[in-house]
Structure formats: C-alpha cells, structure tokens
Amino acid sequence: MLNQYPLWKYILLVVVLVVSSIYALPNLFGEDPAVQIGHRTKSLTEEDKLVIEQAINAKNLVLKSSELSQGHVLVRFNDVEAQSKAKTALKEALGKQYLIALNLAPATPEWLRALSAAPMYLGLDLRGGVHFLMEVDMVAAIKRLEESLLSDIRTTLREEKIRYRGVRRDDNGLHITFRNLETMQQASEELPRVFRELEFTNDEATLTLNARLSEVAIRNEKKSALQQNIITLRNRVNELGVAEPVIQQQGSSRIVVQLPGIQDTAGAKKILGATATLEFRMAAGTRTDWLDAEESGRTPLNSILYHERDGSPVLLNRRVIVTGDQIIDAASTFDSQKGTPAVTVRLNGKGAKKMGEITRDNIGNPMGVVFIENKVETKKVGDTITKHRTTTKEVINVATIQGQFSARFQITGLESQEARDLALLLRAGSLRAPVEIIEERTVGPSLGKDNIAKGFMSVVIGFCMVLVFMTVYYKGFGLIANVALTANLIIIIAVLSLLQATLTLPGIAGIVLTVGMAVDANVLIFERIKEEIKNGNSPQASIHSGYEKAFSTITDANVTTLLAAIVLFTLGTGPVKGFAITLSIGILTSMFTAIVGTRAVVNTIYGNRDIKKLSI
Numbered sequence: 374m375l376n377q378y379p380l381w382k383y384i385l386l387v388v389v390l391v392v393s394s395i396y397a398l399p400n401l402f403g404e405d406p407a408v409q410i411g412h413r414t415k416s417l418t419e420e421d422k423l424v425i426e427q428a429i430n431a432k433n434l435v436l437k438s439s440e441l442s443q444g445h446v447l448v449r450f451n452d453v454e455a456q457s458k459a460k461t462a463l464k465e466a467l468g469k470q471y472l473i474a475l476n477l478a479p480a481t482p483e484w485l486r487a488l489s490a491a492p493m494y495l496g497l498d499l500r501g502g503v504h505f506l507m508e509v510d511m512v513a514a515i516k517r518l519e520e521s522l523l524s525d526i527r528t529t530l531r532e533e534k535i536r537y538r539g540v541r542r543d544d545n546g547l548h549i550t551f552r553n554l555e556t557m558q559q560a561s562e563e564l565p566r567v568f569r570e571l572e573f574t575n576d577e578a579t580l581t582l583n584a585r586l587s588e589v590a591i592r593n594e595k596k597s598a599l600q601q602n603i604i605t606l607r608n609r610v611n612e613l614g615v616a617e618p619v620i621q622q623q624g625s626s627r628i629v630v631q632l633p634g635i636q637d638t639a640g641a642k643k644i645l646g647a648t649a650t651l652e653f654r655m656a657a658g659t660r661t662d663w664l665d666a667e668e669s670g671r672t673p674l675n676s677i678l679y680h681e682r683d684g685s686p687v688l689l690n691r692r693v694i695v696t697g698d699q700i701i702d703a704a705s706t707f708d709s710q711k712g713t714p715a716v717t718v719r720l721n722g723k724g725a726k727k728m729g730e731i732t733r734d735n736i737g738n739p740m741g742v743v744f745i746e747n748k749v750e751t752k753k754v755g756d757t758i759t760k761h762r763t764t765t766k767e768v769i770n771v772a773t774i775q776g777q778f779s780a781r782f783q784i785t786g787l788e789s790q791e792a793r794d795l796a797l798l799l800r801a802g803s804l805r806a807p808v809e810i811i812e813e814r815t816v817g818p819s820l821g822k823d824n825i826a827k828g829f830m831s832v833v834i835g836f837c838m839v840l841v842f843m844t845v846y847y848k849g850f851g852l853i854a855n856v857a858l859t860a861n862l863i864i865i866i867a868v869l870s871l872l873q874a875t876l877t878l879p880g881i882a883g884i885v886l887t888v889g890m891a892v893d894a895n896v897l898i899f900e901r902i903k904e905e906i907k908n909g910n911s912p913q914a915s916i917h918s919g920y921e922k923a924f925s926t927i928t929d930a931n932v933t934t935l936l937a938a939i940v941l942f943t944l945g946t947g948p949v950k951g952f953a954i955t956l957s958i959g960i961l962t963s964m965f966t967a968i969v970g971t972r973a974v975v976n977t978i979y980g981n982r983d984i985k986k987l988s989i
Contacts, residue, residue, distance in 0.1 A: 376916050376980040378973055386973050389965075390860060393867035399481040399492040400866055405437060405449040406456035407478035410463060412471055416444025428466035429459050449478055472611070493869045495633075496877035496951065497619075497816055499825050502633040503641055506812035507606075509626050514598035514806035515591060522568060523547055526584075529567055535560050538580075546585035547571070557582055595625070601805035603628055609645055619875070628808070645810075650697030651784075654689040655731065656739040656771060663688045679743060681768045689741045689768070694731050699724030705796040708785050714792035716784045729779030736777065742770040742784055744795075828881035835888045836862070843892055847899050849988030853974045854895040857966040861891050864962040865955070879952035887959025893930065894967035897923045899989055912984045920972055927968065935960050 410425055411417065422441050425448065429436050437449040450456045456475060463473050477500075479492050497504050523542050526549065530537050537560065538550040549564075551557040557580050564582070565573050570590035574583045586594075603620060606628065610618045619631035632641060657676040658666075667686035672678050676688045702719040720728060732740075746765045770786040787795065839858060843851035865884060869876060902919030910918065935957060942953035979987070 376913055376976045378976050382969065383973060386970060389864065393860075393864045395485070395488060396490050396867040396870050397863050399479060399485055399490050399870060402480045402482065402492075404477040405480045406451075406453045407447055407449045407476045408456060408459050408463065409474045409476045409478075410446045410448070410467070410471055411444065411474075417441065417446050422446045425463065425467070428462055431466075432458060432462045434459055434462070447476070447478055449480075491870060491873065493866070494873060494875040495825070496875045496880070497631045497633055497814075498878045498948075499828070499876065500633045501816045502631065504812075504814040504816070505630040505632075505641075505645065505810050506623070507628045507630060507645070507808040508811050509599055509602055509628065510807040510809065511595050511598065511626055514594055515586065517806065518590075518594050519547060519586065522571065522584075526564065526568070529564065530560065533563055535563065546583060549582045549584070551580045551582070554580065598805040599626065599628070602808060605804050606630060606645060606808075627811075645808075650745050651700070652696050652743040652745060653694045653728070654692065654741050654743060655694065655735060656741050657688040657690050679741070679766060679768045681771070687741055687768045687771060689743065694740075695720060695724045695728055699727075703796040705793040706783070708783065711785070713785060714787050714789045716787065716792050716796045717781065718784060719781050720779070725780035728782075729777060732774050732779070733777045736774050739771050739773050741768045743767070744769045824878050828878060831885050832862075832881065832888065835885045839888060839892055843895070847895075847989055850895075850899050850902075850975070853971050853978075854892055854899075854967075856974060857895065857970040858888065858891050860970055861959070861963050861966040862888070864966065865959055868958050868962065869955070874954060875951070876955075877948060877951035879948040880955040883952045883955030883959060886956060887963060890934070891959065891963035891967060894923075894927045894964065895971060897927055897930075898967070898971070902987070903989060906987065906989075912979070912987045915987070916975060916979065920968070924968065927964065931960050931964050 410421075412421075419441060422439060425446050426436065426439055429448065434455050435451060437451055439446060439448040448459065450459060460473055460475060463471070467473070481491060519542050523540055526547065527540055530540075530549075536552060536556050538552055540547070540549050542548070549560065551560065554577060557575065557577070561573060561575055561582055564584070565571070568584070570587055571584040572587050575581075576583060599622060603622060607618075607620050610620060610630070610632065618633070619629065621629050623629050630645060654677075657673065662673070663678075663686045666672050666676075666678050666688055672688065675691045677691055679687045679689055681687055699721050700718055701721045704717045706715050706717045707713065708715040744765075744767055770784055772785070784795075836858070840855045843854045843858075845851070847854065862884075865887065869880075874880075898919050901923045902915045905915035905918045906912065938953045938957040938960065942950050942957070945953060
C-alpha cells in the first residue's frame with residue numbers, strides 16, 4: 374500500500390505557503406517615523422506635495438521619501454527627531470487649513486506594497502495612546518427630540534390657524550391646551566396626520582391633547598443619536614490629526630474611542646466630550662427692557678432672558694434663526710477691524726437663505742449668538758449612582774446688523790484658544806446627545822514597546838519549547854510536525870495582515886495558546902500511527918490508518934474550541950475579541966497544517982518507498 378496525495382493537493386499547499394510568506398513578510402520591515410499631511414476641505418495634489426518637500430528642505434532636514442495617496446501626503450524620515458522638527462516646520466509653512474499628524478508608517482518595500490501587502494496594525498496596548506469608553510446620554514437625546522417636536526407643533530397649529538392656549542413638555546410627554554372643545558377636536562384630527570411618531574390622547578375635562586413618542590420612534594432616535602455621535606467623534610478625531618484611530622459602537626449606548634500615539638489626554642477629552650453648539654437669535658427690546666426683565670423676573674411674550682459672560686442680561690427672541698447643525702465650515706481667524714480672535718462661519722443652503730432673509734429685514738437691529746454646552750456628570754453617594762445633567766447657555770456676542778449677509782460671516786468676542794476650539798467643534802459637527810467618559814486608560818509608548826518585546830518573547834519561548842519536545846519525543850515525525858508548526862505561524866500572521874486586523878496583547882496570548890494547541894492534532898495522529906504499528910500493521914498502512922482514524926477526534930476537539938472562541942467574540946468586548954480572533958484563525962490554520970501539511974510531507978518522504986520502520 375502506497376500513500377500519495379493527488380497533484381492538486383500538493384499544488385494547493387505550495388500556493389498557500391507562498392502566498393502566506395509574501396503577505397507575512399511586511400511585518401519584518403518595521404516602521405519609519407513619518408508625518409501625514411491632509412487638508413480640511415480638499416484632496417492634496419502633486420503641486421502640494423512639492424510645496425511640502427520644499428518646506429522640509431528649507432529647514433535642512435533629510436527626507437527619506439514622500440508619497441501622495443488618497444488625497445494625503447506622507448513624508449518619511451530616518452529618525453524621530455527629524456520627524457518632530459518637520460511637523461513644526463510644516464505647521465509654520467502651511468497654515469491652519471492643513472491637518473498635520475505624526476505617524477509611524479510601515480517600511481514595506483515597494484514591490485510588496487504593489488501586491489497590497491501590509492503589516493498588521495498594533496493595538497493601543499502595544500503602540501501607546503489613549504482609550505476612552507463613552508456613554509451616550511439617551512435621556513437627553515429623547516428630550517431634544519421632544520423639544521424639537523414641540524416647536525414643530527406650534528408652527529403647524531399656527532399654519533393651520535388652530536388657536537391654542539399653550540404647548541408644554543414634561544416627563545410624561547407633550548401637552549397642548551385649548552380654549553374650547555371644538556379647536557381641540559380639530560387639532561386631534563390634524564396633528565396625528567403630521568406627526569406619525571407621536572401617540573395622541575384627548576383629555577376633554579382639561580381641554581388638553583396629550584402626546585407621547587411611540588416605542589418605534591424612541592428606538593429609532595436612540596439608534597440615530599448613537600450613529601450621529603460616532604460620525605461626529607470621527608470628524609473630531611480627524612481634526613485632531615490622529616493616525617489610525619478606532620471609533621466603534623459597543624452595546625446599545627456606548628462608544629469606544631482609541632487614539633494611538635496621542636499624549637495630550639486632557640486636550641483630547643475636552644474636544645471629544647464637548648457638546649457645544651450655537652444658536653443665532655434676534656435681540657428683543659432695548660437694553661432698558663433687558664435690565665427691567667432681570668430686576669422684575671418677568672420676560673415679555675416670545676422672549677427668553679439670557680446673560681452675557683460678564684453677567685449682563687440680554688433678551689432674545691424665542692425664534693431661532695440658525696443652529697449649529699446648519700454650519701458646514703468654521704475657521705479660527707482674527708477680526709480685521711479690531712484684531713481680536715474670531716471665528717469665520719459658513720452656512721449650508723438652508724441656513725444661508727434664512728440668515729439672508731432675517732438680516733435683510735433687520736438692518737440696524739442687534740442679533741445675539743448663544744453658546745450652548747451640555748454636560749453629564751456621574752456622582753456616587755453611598756451605593757447610589759446618579760447622573761447630573763447640566764446645560765450652560767450664555768451669549769458670547771451681541772452685534773448690530775450693519776448689512777445683509779447670508780452664507781459667510783464672523784463671530785467675535787472670543788479668546789484665542791476658545792476661538793480655535795469652537796471652530797474645531799463647529800467644523801466637526803455637534804453631538805446629537807451629550808456623552809460621558811466613563812472609562813479612560815492611557816498607555817505610554819515605552820510601555821507599548823515593553824509589551825511588544827514581552828509578547829514576542831512569549832511566542833518564541835513557547836514555540837521553541839514545543840519544537841524541542843516534538844523532536845525528542847517523536848524524532849523524524851516530530852521534525853515534520855515542527856515544519857507544520859512554523860508554517861502555521863506564518864499563515865496566522867499572513868491572515869491577520871490580509872484582514873488588516875489590529876494585534877493586541879490578548880491577541881498575542883491567542884497566538885501563544887495556538888502554538889501549544891497546534892501540535893495536539895499531530896500528537897493524536899502520531900499516537901494512532903504508533904498503535905497501528907504495535908498491532909502488527911505495515912508502516913504504510915499505519916500511516917494511512919493513523920491519519921484517517923484520528924481525523925474525527927481532531928475535528929471534534931477543534932470544533933468545540935472554535936465554538937468557544939465564537940462565543941467569546943460575540944459576547945466579549947475589545948481585548949476579549951482580539952483573543953477570540955487570533956484563537957479562531959489559529960484553530961483553522963492549525964487543522965490545515967497538521968492534517969493536510971504534515972500528511973503531504975510524510976507522503977513525500979515515505980509514500981513511494983517500501984519501508985520497514987518509521988522514525989516515530
């Protein structure tokens with residue numbers, strides 16, 4: 374009896390090994406200190422690349438290489454010192470419209486990059502940086518939706534000429550009161566047709582129409598708030614210029630943000646957690662009216678009393694002209710007349726039209742800019758945890774309209790840093806609902822390097838110990854198993870690189886565990902072959918029976934472990950998922966190399982020979 378594979382199996386094995394070797398190779402070349410340059414509003418061109426190179430050369434810095442890809446320019450250097458100096462030089466030369474971020478770019482050769490071969494990403498625990506776990510305030514999201522609907526209900530009733538006494542909101546929903554039963558019945562027919570997300574009930578005793586959000590509307594609003602916040606946070610991170618950030622949903626109300634390489638934790642927290650937005654409203658009355666309203670505590674109809682930063686009262690119209698949602702761009706500049714910090718704002722089409730109409734009809738009248746910031750703070754008193762929500766509203770600017778303007782204008786009255794932060798927040802967009810940072814971790818770059826060194830050493834030690842054991846215990850067949858184990862490691866790294874997976878410390882633990890488990894299948898096969906030889910079977914028959922009869926046992930053992938890994942991935946969070954991914958990949962690749970790989974080598978060595986004894 375001879376043991377031989379069909380030709381296609383040998384070809385398949387060779388192709389898998391060659392492809393895996395190619396795509397695992399980029400992980401051997403390390404990284405170059407680099408600077409990544411982008412623009413806030415446009416994609417960079419070859420001309421921009423030339424300007425960047427000239428700015429670097431002007432500072433006598435040695436440039437290793439530069440490349441233009443996907444609208445960004447990446448310039449590489451030989452050391453970190455040149456990288457840091459280049460960032461400073463580029464900030465001076467290019468101005469604030471350019472996004473400049475320090476980066477570690479893979480030093481993969483051009484021929485490998487042409488094959489789309491790239492190394493694995495390193496997780497935060499290996500590279501250093503900041504990890505935030507944020508919780509979205511869903512109560513505030515629902516409240517905001519109800520307040521928006523409240524305003525829309527007023528507008529609809531006015532347009533339909535339905536007279537009402539008042540519209541208010543409380544914890545039980547929205548309430549519209551009327552003067553008589555006839556107008557209430559008229560509204561109860563019209564409003565449900567327009568506002569399908571609300572469920573209406575009549576209270577004829579108090580002439581009140583009550584409305585509550587439907588379960589579907591609440592669910593949709595929570596989902597939208599989470600997705601909008603993820604988009605906004607991604608925009609803000611892009612503004613910060615962080616390379617390879619991780620921003621993803623966790624559960625139904627939480628967001629994970631990981632910023633590799635960033636060291637200014639306080640600055641990142643301030644920008645990411647801020648829920649600042651603006652409202653533009655016309656001023657109501659005169660300064661005398663404002664003081665009277667402050668002293669008496671009574672505000673005129675359709676007016677709201679605000680305060681400026683110095684505490685002075687301001688009466689503004691209830692009607693909002695434009696909100697922060699309609700701002701499409703903002704830049705920190707200086708007022709050309711006074712030389713003070715300012716923010717130049719650009720509105721979208723809808724906002725520009727509204728602003729143009731209002732300023733055309735109100736030349737000579739004052740307009741106020743209201744700065745709104747929501748905060749959530751968790752406090753623990755004994756065993757009770759409570760969330761305190763605060764909203765700060767202050768008027769940052771009151772100016773007389775000198776002429777009509779629409780799409781572009783300036784906001785003044787700000788400090789320098791405040792103008793820069795406000796411009797960044799307005800460019801990135803307003804959060805749909807406030808977020809609270811409930812978990813924060815900072816990993817220094819030196820600790821990340823230490824983790825890499827220890828993780829690599831654990832893989833090497835585990836790998837070498839398995840190699841020695843297999844060689845001593847199974848002799849020639851042990852060497853074959855070692856070849857398969859080496860191939861298994863190469864395939865795991867190649868798969869992780871192809872998937873562009875992020876390797877974390879738990880991921881390394883998964884690889885170490887896989888190294889130990891990978892030889893299990895070979896142990897089962899080799900022990901079965903030894904049993905067959907003891908039973909008096911020929912070496913060739915023993916090889917055939919060993920692989921055939923051990924297959925079901927190997928499959929059962931690996932499938933149960935794979936199921937456990939899938940459960941870990943499904944139910945686990947970040948680090949647990951990393952462990953589950955590498956473990957799952959390792960199980961699948963080890964089955965391939967242990968069953969198909971070692972059988973191919975054994976068949977090649979022993980398959981065509983008339984042998985009397987096996988080295989096992």
